[in-house]
Amino acid sequence: MVEYDALVIGAGIVGLATAYHIKSIDPNANVLLVDKLAAAGQGSTAKSAAAFRCLFYSRTNFALADSSVEFYRHVQDDLKFDLKLRWAGYLWLFDENEYHKMLPVLKDLASKGFQYREYDEGELTKKIGVKTNFADDEEACLMGLGNVHKGILIPKAGLIDVDSLLKFYESEFLKLGGKVQYNTEVTEVVVEPRQPLGMPGEPYFWQDIAIAGAKTTKGLVRAKKTIIAAGAWSSQLLDPIGVECFIKARKRQVFSVKAETEALKRLLFTREFTNAGCLPFTIVPKPSAYIRPAPEEDALWLAYADEFPRAYKIEDNPEPEENFYRYGLYQVLVKYFPQLMDCQPFSAFAGLYEINTVDGQPVIFEENGLMVAGGASGSGIMKADAIGRIAAALYKGEEHALLFGDRKFKVSDLGLKNRNVEPEKLVI
Amino acid sequence: MVEYDALVIGAGIVGLATAYHIKSIDPNANVLLVDKLAAAGQGSTAKSAAAFRCLFYSRTNFALADSSVEFYRHVQDDLKFDLKLRWAGYLWLFDENEYHKMLPVLKDLASKGFQYREYDEGELTKKIGVKTNFADDEEACLMGLGNVHKGILIPKAGLIDVDSLLKFYESEFLKLGGKVQYNTEVTEVVVEPRQPLGMPGEPYFWQDIAIAGAKTTKGLVRAKKTIIAAGAWSSQLLDPIGVECFIKARKRQVFSVKAETEALKRLLFTREFTNAGCLPFTIVPKPSAYIRPAPEEDALWLAYADEFPRAYKIEDNPEPEENFYRYGLYQVLVKYFPQLMDCQPFSAFAGLYEINTVDGQPVIFEENGLMVAGGASGSGIMKADAIGRIAAALYKGEEHALLFGDRKFKVSDLGLKNRNVEPEKLVI
16 A cells, blocks of 8 residues: 655645645655545635735734745746736725724834835725715714725735636646545544554554544545645544644635626726726725625625624535625625615625634644644635745754745744744734 | 523533632622533533642642632631542652653742652652562553652642532522522523614624523523633534634543552552542653542542543543553553552543643633633642632623632733733643
8 A cells, every 4th residue: 555755635725835845845755635625725715705915014924925925926927827916906994093003003014115005085085986984874873884084005915816826736736746636535534553552442542653644535545744734624633633723614705796887897997006907905994894806707706704703613515694795794885885786796605714713823733743734814825835835844844944035934933832923913 | 581690601610619709709790500411510520530739830820729729728627618628649750751851840849938748769669569660571661651760749739529619619609699500501602782673684793792691491591791611512602603712622531440459458548648548649650640549439540631642522421431441541550550450440430621722721711791711621620719719800800810818810811812821830
């Protein structure tokens, strides 16, 4: 029976990037990537809002996102693999309160050379017809909506095509000789004594034990190193062997409305902010629902990452909820953007965030010979390349990973034991 | 419909102490304690090894355990409520390696006035017939057992009767006018908008929402404050409303063997260490299985808190495993204590630790108006009084709790946001 050098469980964007980078830095390694679904990224990756930004306050978040996005730019511009990157920017609409809280953070970032542009309410209304003041709107006040005081545009941000990104990593991994097996669900991580005695109920707690691979619906896979990159499903594999990864699943929903009216077309295809030919990814003040432009399909994606009391729950087929749109998202966004009046979603989808509930940043660690990479908490796509490189460095036993652009990153900074991550102050 | 001031969910030792201390510091509060089982402490408390120690390295652990145990002493000696405290001590057997690692910790503690006594291998063999060197035992070497280099006796430690402790808190809580309702399972924590609109699917994410109580198998219970003290079951109530408590459940098993032979009777009733009339709670070097004397029932309880790959799993009726005793516990302990040769357990029980997987220390926090007290990670009994006082202080909105003996404890130190706990260096 073949024993792989590395078995990567989960062909979402994190698993793919991990498998590819292991194969890149260790070309002779026999690497198998398995996924329970029929193709790459069908768990949560394909359900993402597929946007990215390179402006973060946390050093960790910045290093991961900026280097990953620079790599995606390199893939598209230098390697000529089209990822449909669109530098539409992020447009953050703040109420007065939030703006004043954010100002020192933004000034601090500006002093380090980060770029952003600021717009006042009048400019914003003129550019995109956003309603900025709800003093005359009793309903909006009852809903607790925040007025728009300022807009902050982050230019180094935008949209990406997830299918293309998945295809890039998958094809490159295969080109390097990696193996991929879909429709292969891992049912159990296999724990074995290093010196089996052939007695009933092994391993016993006094034995020296190791991870030997995984049982799958297609049979046992033996591997020297098993790497869990199962995203929102990670704890289902780790809890049974008592390994804590601090990842919980939470449903996220996206509703797509067609830009059928002239007003919506003007909003979607505005050139007022960047030359990307569409609206930036736009976040309203409070609650911070957002619009993700989807110019290729003449649509606007509407979403909100709700927290309490949204359940932590692993679901194989999370469904978008009609009431979430009708009484939640629509009610909020139509107040800011009256252009949305009477819009019904023509399609909707839901996926799972894999949330690291400790600090919201990725976890990449090894414990008892088992590796885990995940917990990107909703920014897996924009950080996947860096996560893959750091996981590959951990696999190779290196102290530092080399992110794209030759940036050194200390592997243990994302581990559990000597974790060293800066909290993020710029959150949606 | 009656609205309680406080609803405490879970009548294990933590829930009972919490309910009692809330009622103590707020006598007019209308407090209801519910539990799904038929009596107090039937979840995990009654399945505990029921031992305590007051020697910890961590300031947090020491404050919680020492003040709780001093309170139990006060209950027994001053209030004349018999908790069957027995100051049998803890006897820690170390191999050379562990001993040298522990030495600076112990010396540091000694310099702060903590008492302990040290025994060398010869003394230990003479006193309790422990085998200290396995150089001649191939099997023991294969099992990786540690030799006994030194024994450290902690005198301020011992045994307690859990039923009596439960009875104390329950009767005092009832005397103060608290209400207890057993056979009442909470099925759901109730989340409501503060200003209901009477529309389908409320609450919406833009509404101001609050916890209104809990649905139970005996009907809805409304309360101004809901407090989860459901131990290992806490996440089953919290995950559905998206509140993270960082508590996971892990099975723990205790096997009781009768001291039927003369050699075992001598071991159980030894007076070589303390005047408690029995063996100390004794931990062998590696793996650190332990013997908890149960002199009232002429028995020795044998146990081991196994970690990887022991599952994190919530079970309503955890069962002790025959193989865990036969091939695990017995094999290890009989090597150190040949007196145990051929011993079969005459009874066994299993319960769940409610482990805080972040740092192993209790969590007491309020989030979105919901309180949580738990995560004592296997030392709930020896810390329950302090946990109850801190939870009651949080309930009252106080910055500090007053532990028994007038020790001030900052409530937020055990919270999630400004958590401030010292790691423990003296672990079993």
